[in-house]
Amino acid sequence: MDFTYTLAIILLPLVTFLTIGLLDKSMPNKLAGVLGTASIGTSFLLACYTAYQYFFVYGMVDGVYQKIIAYHITWLKFTDTLHIDLGVILDPISVMMLLVVTTVSLMVHIYSNGYMHGERGFNKFFSFLSLFSFSMLGLVVATNLFQMYIFWELVGVSSFLLIGYYYEKPSAVAASKKAFITTRFADLGFLIGILLLSWYTGTFDFVQLTQTSAIGTLESPAIATMGGISFMGLSVISWALILIFMGGAGKSAMFPLHIWLPDAMEGPTPVSALIHAATMVVAGVFLVARLFPIYAIAAPDALTVVMWVGAFSSLFAAIIACTQYDIKRVLAFSTMSQIGYMMLALGVSKYGGENGLGFTASMFHLTTHAMFKALLFLGAGSIIHAVHSNSMLDMGGLRKYMPITFITFGIAWLAICGFPGLSGFFSKDEILVAAMQNNTPVFIIAVVVAGLTAFYMSRLFFSVFFGKETKYHHTPHESPKTMTIPLMVLAFFAIFAGYIPFSKFVTSDGAAFATHFHWNVAIPVTLIAFIGMGIAYVLYFKESTIPTKVTKALKGVYTTIYNKFYIDEIYLFVTKKILFNIVARSIAWFDRHVIDATMNGFATVTNYVSNSIKGLQSGQVQKYGLVFLMGALTFALIFIYLVTK
Amino acid sequence: MNVIIFYILAAVILVCSVLTVTSRKILRAATALMFTLIATAGLYFLLQVNFLAAVQLMIYAGGIVVLIVFSILLTHHMEHQFDLAEPKKAIPAALAAIAGTVICISTVLQFDFTSRLAEQTTAPDVKLFGRAFLNYGEGGYVLPFEVISILLLAAMVAAIMIAKKNKQ
C-alpha cells in the first residue's frame, strides 16, 4: 500500500502558511480564515482516511501493527550508516497523533474565525497557526530523532510567535521570551541526548533504534554496549535518555521547567487551546512514547525519572491550580497536572503485552485530554470573549447568558473530573490501574491528584457559571456560531472518545491486548472525585464566606501556593542575582579589561608603528627606486660573496 | 684600427651618457642621448652585426629621440635651465651607483671568460634574421615577433587614448 499521500497532510499547512504569510495584507481576512480552515480541514480528512487505512486495512501484519515508512528521503549523509533523513513514519502513535492534532487544529481554526474577528493581525494569526500545524504534524511523523528535533524547534518557534501575538503588550513579549528561552534551554539537553545516543548507536532512525526481537529485547547491539558503560552511577544509555527527557520535560512543562506555561497564557485563547493544552505540550509525552522500547528495556532508571517527575509535577500543579483566580492559569496548571499524569503512566509501564498497560493508558489519556482540555480552553475563550476579563472574580452566574458554552464547558468539566461514562473517566482509570499494579506511592499520588483535579475544576466551573451575581458593564451574550460549533464537536468527542478500545490499537509493542475494567479502582477514585466536587460545591456554588475564612486560616501556606511556591522567584534569583551579578559580571569584566584590552593594545601598537613609519611611503618614485636599488645590491652582495663561497 | 675605433666609441658613449644625466639644459641632454645611441650603433657595426646596428640607428636614434624631442618641445621653454641636483639626493644616489659599479665590475673581472670564448664562424646577415623571424619550426621567432607587433599596436592605441584631451 502506498501511503505517500500522507505527505500532503503535513505539506498542506506549510503551503497555507506561505500563501497567507506572503500575501499577508493583500489578502482579505475572510479569505485567509477560510483558506487556513480549508487546508487543515483537508489535512483532517486525509488523516482520518490514513487512520482508517492503517488501523483497519493495512497496518496489522500477524496481529502486530507495523511501522510503515510512507515517505523517505536521505537529506544529510555523514557516513553510510549515519545520515539525517526526512520522512513520514506511520505507526499507531503517529497515526493517533495525526488524528488528534488535525482534529484539535481544525476546531481551533474554525473557532478562531469567530474569536479573532476584527483583530488587526488576523492574517498573521492564521499563517502562524498553519505554521504551527505544519511543525507539529512534521514532529509526530518524524522518522528519526534529528527530524524530530528540527520540527521540535519549529514548534517552539511557532509557539513563541503565537504567545507573543499581542506584541504591543510587554507582558506578552516577556512571556514569549520566557517560553522560548526555557524550552530552548531544555532542548540543549535534548540535543546532547540525541548526540550521545547516536554516537553510540550510529543512527538516528527510530525504526532501527526501537527494533525489538521476539523475546522482547532490543536488537540494536550498540544499546546493550551503552548499557554497559557507566558514568556517575548510571549507564550511558540512561544518561542519554534522561537528557532526551529533559527536552521533553521542557516542552511538556514538567517540574522544574514548567515556569513558562502559565505565562504562555498571554497568547490568544485559541492558541492556548491548540498549543498549550492539546498538542505541543504533549510533545514530551510523545517523545518518551516514541522511544519507549529503549526506555523500558534498556534504561529503566531513566523511566523511573520520568515517572517521578510526572508524578511530582502532577501533584505540584494540581495544588497550585486550587488557588489561582485567572481562569486560563487554572487551566494551564491543570494541563501541566494532566501531562504529569501521562508521564507517570509511561513511567510505571513496562514493555510488551498487558505489562504495557501504562503506555496505552498514557496515549489514551493524551487523546481524551486533548479533546476535553481544548474544549475547556475554547470555552474559557468564549467566556473571556463575552466578559472581557480573565479573572474568575469578575465572573459569576454566566449560565443564564451563555447556555451553549455552559453545557459544553460542563461536559468537559465532568470529563476531566472523571465522571463515569465520560472520556476522562476511562483513560484516568487505566492510568490508575497501571499505577496500582506497579508502584503504590505513585498510585496514591495519582489518586490524590484525581481528587484535587475534581476540586479545582469544580471551583472554576461553579464560580464562573453559578456563584455570586456579578454586575457586568454590558450583558454577556452567547458567542457566534463559528465559536459554538467547535465547542459542540469537541463536547461530542469529550463524551465519546472514552469508548475507543485503545488497547486494540495503541500498545507498546503493537500487539493488541484486552483490558478489563477494574471496579476496585474505579469506584473509590470516583468517590474521591465526587468528594472533591462536593467540597467545591459547598464552597463556591453559592456565594459564601467559607473560602475567605479558609484562606485566612491557612494564610502562609495559601500565599506560598498562590505564588506558585515561588519557583519563578527562585529562577529570577538564580539568574539575576547569581548568574547576572556574580558570574556574568566577572566574565564581562574579564572580557572588557583583559580580552578587549589585549586587542586594543595590538591596535594601539600597530597604529603607533604605522604612524611612525608612514613617512617611508612618500609618493616619490625616486626614493622607492633608491631603496629598491640598495636592496638589489645587497642581495647581489649576499649571493656573490656569501652564498657562492 | 679596430681597437682605436672601439676606444673612441667607448669614450663617446661614456661622455655623452654623463652629459645626458647631468646637463642642465634639456635639449642638450637629448642631443647627448642621441650621440650615445649613435655610438652604440657604431659599436654594433664594429661587432659586425649590421642589421642590428641599422635597427638601432633607425628606431633609437631616429624614432625615440625624435619622440623625446617632441615631448620636450610640448612641455618646456627652450631656455629653461634645471637647478643643480641637490646634494641630499645626489650623494646617496651617487654612492649607490658607485657601489653597484664596483660590484659589477669586480664580478666581471673575476669571472673566467677566456676559456669560454668561441671561434667566430660567419657574421649574421639580414637573410639569417629574416628567416629566424618568420620561422615557426625549432628555433624560430614567429610567435614573439607577432606578439611584439601586437604590443606595438596596443602601445600606439594606448598612447593616443592617454594623450587625447578629455571632451568634458
Added chain:
Amino acid sequence: MIEGIELQHILIVTTLMFFIGVYGFLVRRNLITILMASELILNSVSINFVVFNKYLYPDALQGYMFAIFVIAIAAAEAAVAIAIIINVYRRFKSVNVENVHEMKY
C-alpha cells in the same frame, strides 16, 4: 668579435653606462630626463646581450633577437611614457616628479 678587444672591456663600458643611467634615474627631477636615463639603462643591457652572443656563442641568434626585442619594447614604452608625461603636464602644469606625489600615505 673585435680583434684585440677583450670581452671584459666592453662589459666595463656597458656597466658604467648602466650605472650612469641609474644615477640619472635617481637624481633627475624632470620626467623626460628620467625617461632618457632609462633609455640609457636599456641600451647598455642590449649591448651586453649582443656582446655575449658575439663572443661566447657566435653560432646562436638569441642575443641579437633579445636586443631587437628590447629596442621594440623601448619604442613602445617611450610612446606610452610620453603620452603619460603629456597628460601629467596637462594636469599638474609641470613634469617635475616631486610635484607628482598623489600616491603619498
